Amino acid sequence: MTTLVKNSDARRVFLARQGLCTPPGRILGKDGLLRLIHDIGFVQVDSIATVERAHHQILFSRNQTYRREHLADLLEKDGELFENWTHDASIIPSAFYRYWKHKFRRENGAILERWRRWQGEGFDTTFEETHRRIAEGGAVLSRELKSADHESGGWWNWHPNKTALEYLWRTGKIAIARRENFQKVYDLAERVVPQHHHEPEVDHDTFVDWACRSALSRLGFATHGEIAAFWDLVSPEEARCWVEAHRDELRPVLVEPANGGKPRACHASADLPEALADAPAPPARLRVLSPFDPLIRDRNRTERLFGFFYRIEVFVPEPKRQYGYYVFPLLEGDRLIGRIDMKADRKAGQLVVRKLWLEPGVRCSAGRMERLEAELARLARFTGVETVCHLDGWRPD
Numbered sequence: 001m002t003t004l005v006k007n008s009d010a011r012r013v014f015l016a017r018q019g020l021c022t023p024p025g026r027i028l029g030k031d032g033l034l035r036l037i038h039d040i041g042f043v044q045v046d047s048i049a050t051v052e053r054a055h056h057q058i059l060f061s062r063n064q065t066y067r068r069e070h071l072a073d074l075l076e077k078d079g080e081l082f083e084n085w086t087h088d089a090s091i092i093p094s095a096f097y098r099y100w101k102h103k104f105r106r107e108n109g110a111i112l113e114r115w116r117r118w119q120g121e122g123f124d125t126t127f128e129e130t131h132r133r134i135a136e137g138g139a140v141l142s143r144e145l146k147s148a149d150h151e152s153g154g155w156w157n158w159h160p161n162k163t164a165l166e167y168l169w170r171t172g173k174i175a176i177a178r179r180e181n182f183q184k185v186y187d188l189a190e191r192v193v194p195q196h197h198h199e200p201e202v203d204h205d206t207f208v209d210w211a212c213r214s215a216l217s218r219l220g221f222a223t224h225g226e227i228a229a230f231w232d233l234v235s236p237e238e239a240r241c242w243v244e245a246h247r248d249e250l251r252p253v254l255v256e257p258a259n260g261g262k263p264r265a266c267h268a269s270a271d272l273p274e275a276l277a278d279a280p281a282p283p284a285r286l287r288v289l290s291p292f293d294p295l296i297r298d299r300n301r302t303e304r305l306f307g308f309f310y311r312i313e314v315f316v317p318e319p320k321r322q323y324g325y326y327v328f329p330l331l332e333g334d335r336l337i338g339r340i341d342m343k344a345d346r347k348a349g350q351l352v353v354r355k356l357w358l359e360p361g362v363r364c365s366a367g368r369m370e371r372l373e374a375e376l377a378r379l380a381r382f383t384g385v386e387t388v389c390h391l392d393g394w395r396p397d
Helices: 007-017 029-040 054-062 068-076 094-119 127-137 160-170 204-219 224-231 236-245 272-278 299-306 366-383
Strands: 003-005 081-085 089-093 174-180 183-188 250-255 264-269 286-288 327-332 335-345 350-358 387-390
Touching (some): 003 007, 003 272, 007 272, 007 299, 029 054, 029 068, 029 089, 054 068, 054 286, 054 366, 068 081, 081 094, 081 160, 094 204, 127 160, 127 183, 160 174, 160 183, 224 236, 264 272, 286 366, 299 335, 327 366, 335 366, 366 387
Parallel strands (some): 350 387
Antiparallel strands (some): 081 089, 174 183, 327 335, 335 350
């Protein structure tokens, strides 16, 4: 029998699975941080630091006791986290590394074909040399391998060793040992990820089962396309076949959208009624999300569940931007209520708030503004600036 899931229940379940229903002031610690990343699945990494780098802000928005040094320890000392690709570059629990080995094998041929069209013949001439340099000489930064006579043109004109490093990383032959000023330091994968995370080997069927089952668990409910897209490890066709083969374990559901309209047919675990009953209400406090937060990664899903249309405008020419270069969504309880444009001016010691937009029907009430100011003050402290500065006209009329 198909279960109808009310929109409010759907939001609550998804928020809970994404770590946004636990008290944000509860002491986390290093072990708790590892559990949090394991539970939500991955944390996207991005270089933009308009306020704070994406991975730090994603974790801080879930728990305000998060400490950057704990993340560094888990990545660089303990080997309990590693960096590689989901749909984008991400921090992933090393407990999942054995499954990523299937992705590495798939990526090998796909990257060679794609990059040959991009870089041209001969792009792979330094692959063996670069791997040997790391094996014999230890960890390296990309700039340490750069040919003296090569003038880089940025992302689309990598020097040959940079191309080799990216290929070796994307295919699991090397890994990121640490970062220096956000620059990747590469080493052999076996020297970065502890050996017990490489084993046991899993066969293809076990890999697909894990990828689909673990994705559905973290989404709460999903179409087969959403299941495939969560990790970006399996194809939509593989996810569809997995759903067909496990219908006796799954429950068909119709998920009510935020703004009315036809409910969306999805799949859920058989224990969804218990999950709906047990999912706690999210904290009422207002939180600033990273544009790369996993809650809103699937923009279409975000719009269906929350009635919130969001697109990052980093690559949109300034005259065509609707909001701003790097605008942060605002989560209040189980609602995405608006967005805010701001920047950390570290020289001035200020978190500069340029503009606030609230969604239609969301009032600029005194209580809501108090909650926003409290969150901005917390974020300023976390970012390392002293004060919050509001530009004229920042607040909606």
